[in-house]
Amino acid sequence: MSTIAIISSFADETQCAQAIDELRAAQVGDFNTFSPIPSHKIEHAIGRSKSPVRWLVLAGGISGVLTGLAITIGTTFEWRLNAGGRPLLSWPPFIVICFELMVLLGGIFGFFGVLMLSGVPTSVMAPGYDGRFGEDRFGIVVRCDEAEAARVESVLKESGAEEVVREDEAQPR
Amino acid sequence: MSTNLQRAHREPASMKPRAVESVAGTTMKTVAGAMIVLGAIAFGLALMRGDAAIAWEAYLVNLLYFLGVAQGAVVASAAFYLTQAKWGGSTPYRLGEAFAPFLWVGFFLFFGLYFGRSLIFPWVTHPIAQKAAWLNTPFLFARDGIGLGVMAAASFAFIRVSRSDGARAWTIATDEIELPPHSIRVLAPLVAVLFAAVYSLIAFDLVMSLAPVWRSTLFGWYFFAGCFWSGLAAMALTAAVLRGRLGANNLFTNPTVMHDFGKMVFAFSVFWIYLLFAQYIVIWYGDLPVETFFIVQRVHHMPWSPLSVACLVLIWLIPFTALMSVRAKKTPVILGAVAALGLAGMWLERYVLVVPSLSLDAIPFGVTQFLMSIGFLGAFLISAVPGLNRVAQAATSGEPVGDDAE
Numbered sequence: 001m002s003t004i005a006i007i008s009s010f011a012d013e014t015q016c017a018q019a020i021d022e023l024r025a026a027q028v029g030d031f032n033t034f035s036p037i038p039s040h041k042i043e044h045a046i047g048r049s050k051s052p053v054r055w056l057v058l059a060g061g062i063s064g065v066l067t068g069l070a071i072t073i074g075t076t077f078e079w080r081l082n083a084g085g086r087p088l089l090s091w092p093p094f095i096v097i098c099f100e101l102m103v104l105l106g107g108i109f110g111f112f113g114v115l116m117l118s119g120v121p122t123s124v125m126a127p128g129y130d131g132r133f134g135e136d137r138f139g140i141v142v143r144c145d146e147a148e149a150a151r152v153e154s155v156l157k158e159s160g161a162e163e164v165v166r167e168d169e170a171q172p173r
Numbered sequence: 174m175s176t177n178l179q180r181a182h183r184e185p186a187s188m189k190p191r192a193v194e195s196v197a198g199t200t201m202k203t204v205a206g207a208m209i210v211l212g213a214i215a216f217g218l219a220l221m222r223g224d225a226a227i228a229w230e231a232y233l234v235n236l237l238y239f240l241g242v243a244q245g246a247v248v249a250s251a252a253f254y255l256t257q258a259k260w261g262g263s264t265p266y267r268l269g270e271a272f273a274p275f276l277w278v279g280f281f282l283f284f285g286l287y288f289g290r291s292l293i294f295p296w297v298t299h300p301i302a303q304k305a306a307w308l309n310t311p312f313l314f315a316r317d318g319i320g321l322g323v324m325a326a327a328s329f330a331f332i333r334v335s336r337s338d339g340a341r342a343w344t345i346a347t348d349e350i351e352l353p354p355h356s357i358r359v360l361a362p363l364v365a366v367l368f369a370a371v372y373s374l375i376a377f378d379l380v381m382s383l384a385p386v387w388r389s390t391l392f393g394w395y396f397f398a399g400c401f402w403s404g405l406a407a408m409a410l411t412a413a414v415l416r417g418r419l420g421a422n423n424l425f426t427n428p429t430v431m432h433d434f435g436k437m438v439f440a441f442s443v444f445w446i447y448l449l450f451a452q453y454i455v456i457w458y459g460d461l462p463v464e465t466f467f468i469v470q471r472v473h474h475m476p477w478s479p480l481s482v483a484c485l486v487l488i489w490l491i492p493f494t495a496l497m498s499v500r501a502k503k504t505p506v507i508l509g510a511v512a513a514l515g516l517a518g519m520w521l522e523r524y525v526l527v528v529p530s531l532s533l534d535a536i537p538f539g540v541t542q543f544l545m546s547i548g549f550l551g552a553f554l555i556s557a558v559p560g561l562n563r564v565a566q567a568a569t570s571g572e573p574v575g576d577d578a579e
Contacts, residue, residue: 086460092453
């Protein structure tokens with residue numbers, strides 16, 4: 001028994017999500033999904049828990065606020081400027097600096113967090129990846145025993161796959 | 174494709190014979206009618222007793238507040254067309270339009286202010302020479318009356334088309350009908366643009382002119398953003414209340430629909446405080462006495478400062494913290510409570526905007542103002558009776574909900 005890969009492509013995200021549901025129900029092999037767009041439906045079908053990237057964004061946001069406080073309060077004590085008799089530490093303009101730094105660092109942490117957690121950029125292409133999966137097609141690549149291949153293929157076709165091929169037949173693009 | 178089109182067009186007709194789910198009937202009309210009578214008696218007694226000033230203050234606060242809620246909700250319906258919202262079928266549109274009859278009530282009540290003008294507008298008895306061309310009685314009542322009349326007429330023209338079968342078919346069709354009817358595509362942006370213009374004018378004339386030397390260019394925007402938010406909060410509260418009253422499988426039992434209402438209440442609460450802060454920081458930086466006195470009196474002086482803080486808590490802090498999580502937005506009890514507190518907060522905000530200009534260091538709130546507010550609430554509720562029944566009908570019709578409810 002050898003393990004083989006079956007590559008299927010879908011034009012419709014709902015059909016792709018349905019195929020994922022059925023593959024999971026049938027419990028055949030291991031599969032990988034490619035999507036040209038962020039898709040909530042596919043995310044739900046895969047059933048993976050929420051990405052930890054939001055904790056990174058929160059950490060970035062908090063460090064942004066702290067940086068903002070450090071800059072505003074620090075520079076105020078470094079250069080004690082009396083502006084129109086206002087209190088030395090005046091919170092209204094500090095809010096603006098803290099807010100902007102929170103957004104900036106939160107965004108930067110989020111951006112690099114996504115890259116880090118998704119392993120991008122990489123020089124190793126995921127097996128079965130096809131250029132079309134970055135354009136207008138959704139793809140599911142199933143790795144399973146040869147004996148189960150026929151069943152997997154029928155599940156994929158019934159869900160509405162446009163094309164189902166075994167790895168050795170697939171033409172690299 | 175063609176079968177889908179036919180189905181979408183046929184459904185409105187086939188649904189009409191269904192029994193109307195009545196949520197607002199005789200009881201509600203009776204109670205609301207009694208509330209109006211109470212308010213009218215309190216108003217009349219106050220005028221006879223010589224407490225006319227506080228009676229007219231309460232009149233103005235409630236007029237601004239309830240007009241804002243009714244108009245804000247209609248604009249929300251127009252905004253749904255502008256953003257092509259299909260997340261709740263036709264129900265959110267009916268919900269936004271439910272309170273609209275109060276627009277005509279408010280239009281007529283506005284002219285009542287004419288009789289109290291010398292008590293609420295300081296510039297009537299002490300005209301300001303430089304501003305007399307703008308702040309004079311005939312011009313103010315003419316421009317605001319025309320503005321409110323045009324606004325109500327445009328809103329009703331919009332609602333008439335919005336309730337037509339063509340518009341409804343678009344709201345419940347998933348993909349097959351690309352655009353709503355042409356007249357909606359003219360009237361929805363018209364209502365939105367008129368709202369910005371007319372309610373800025375109302376803010377400048379009926380709130381800012383009470384402290385006639387004060388000015389803030391952003392005040393109009395801030396005011397109508399508050400109206401819009403109070404309209405959304407009223408819709409969310411109505412949705413949360415009707416959810417339990419319409420039986421199983423009404424639209425409001427759908428968590429994704431409640432999630433969408435929650436998102437809007439959350440988002441526009443943040444937008445409100447953004448505009449508030451944008452005004453505050455400019456006035457704070459400038460530090461000109463002619464601008465700061467308005468804020469100092471409300472934020473730093475007793476007895477007004479606790480009320481101002483309460484506004485911030487009710488309109489921003491509670492919605493922002495309570496509705497942050499997805500689960501809270503999807504829980505009708507939480508969403509309804511936040512919306513109800515927010516509506517109370519928005520009433521308080523109107524009170525804090527208007528009354529300190531007229532009564533510097535005392536809160537003139539007593540039985541008269543309370544009963545008059547009850548009276549206005551009664552007028553608002555009785556106006557909403559037919560609209561609420563339409564909401565109930567739409568929410569229980571079992572119509573398909575658009576694909577993009579997430």
